[in-house]
Amino acid sequence: MVLLVLVLLGLLILILKRKQKTAKKSEGNAKKRNWLLIGCLSIVIPMVIFTVFSPIFSLMDMWGLFAHASRTELEQAVHRSYQNYGLTGQFELEKYEKNYTSVGGFIIHGTYSENIAGKNYQVKTRFKYYTRFSKNETYGKTDAEVDYKNGKKIYNVFPELAYLGIEVSPGTSEFLKTLDSSIKDPKLPDLKYQGIGFEFNNQSDNIYLYNEILEENQSKGQALQGMYPMDAQYLFQKEIFIPTFEFQYFVPKEKRDLLYDDYLKDLERLMKEFFANQSLPRGLYAVKIAKYEEDKLVNDSGVYYVRIDNQQVVKLLQKLE
Structure with missing residues (x-):
């Protein structure tokens, strides 16, 4: 397109130069050339405008600047x-804002609530809503609707609900308390134990076992479309339920400039020292590390995994395998 515009502009320049050389010719011929010039300009100018502004409009559309949707929609x-x-629970929309990314549309924030075993539970949730006309397969849909069409499992689309289903299931709280009470803090100077949580590992090789329980629960009409109830101890044995130990790591001055590989070696040393002889069952655990330099938090997103066997850390993993 740009090349075509340049060619047309070149032709216009040649016409103008030729017009100057033949200015002494008859008035009738000059008028014809003027009309020719006007005709060419009427073609070229819109093309130039389109060429210049088309990428800008495309980017504006891609970034969601033209996105529009009502609250009801x-x-x-x-x-x-x-x-x-x-x-079958209730959703309350709290706020929504334009999604200024390559997908365009809106980000929807709200709260999902459902009655589980006689008690109402709430969980924060988030959706993407697509409004790009050029994407027919997603236009006017949420990311969850697109995932449903693509056959994604309910726990992959709503991981926050899968987490809730395990969290409020009978026995989960007691299991976590048992693990937490098993920890005897060795009082390491740089590592402070903060508490325990868990994560739901929907990428486990044993997730088919979760699916079997899910289908059985669904056939019984259980809450959260079968994601409740779940046996946390059983899922722990299958590496679907992963207990998460949370730590504060106060990095010594002499170790603040360590390369990442050296940092991992030091972290593995700390984990082996901390978990040595702790009365924990064999299995896979997560460790969440909040790094501090003196009293300043510098990173709280570090999550690693440890395999424990015979009350010893046998392996530190950077990510789930």
Whole structure:
């Protein structure tokens, strides 16, 4: 397109030069050339404008600057998303904002609530809503609707609900308390134990076992479309439920400039020292590290994994395998 515009502009320049050389010719011929010039300009100028502004408009569309949707439209899309998967709880839309990324549209924030075993539970949730006309397969849909069409499992689309289902299941809280009370803090000077949580490992090789329980629960009409109840201890044995130990690591001055590989070696040493002879069952655990330099938090997103066997750390993993 740009090349075509340049060619047309070159032709215009040649016409103008030729016009100057033949200015002494008859008035009738000059008028014809003027009309020719006007005709060419009427073609070239719109093409130049289109060429210059088209990429800008495309970027504006891609970044969601033209996105528009009413609150009602967004609420209806979210309700469709839950209904697709058979979830029967209530959704309250709290806020939404434009999604200034390559997908365009909106980010929807809200709260999902459902009655589970006679008690109402709430969980924060988030959706993407697509409004790009050029993407017919996603236009006017949430990311959950697109995932449903692509056959994704309910726990992959709503991991926060899968987490809730395990969290409030009978026995989960007691299991975590047992693990927490098993920890005897060795009082390491740089490592401070903070407490315990868990994560739901939907990438486990044994996730088919979770699916079997899910289907059985669904056949019984259980809450959260079968994601409740779940046996945390059983899922722990299958590396689907991963207890997470949380730490504060106060990095000594002499170790603040360590290369990453050296940092991992030092972290593995600390983990082996901390978990040595702790009365923990054999299995896979996560460790969440909040790094401090003196009293300043510099990183709180470090999550690693340790395999414990015979009350010893046998392996430190950077990520789940």
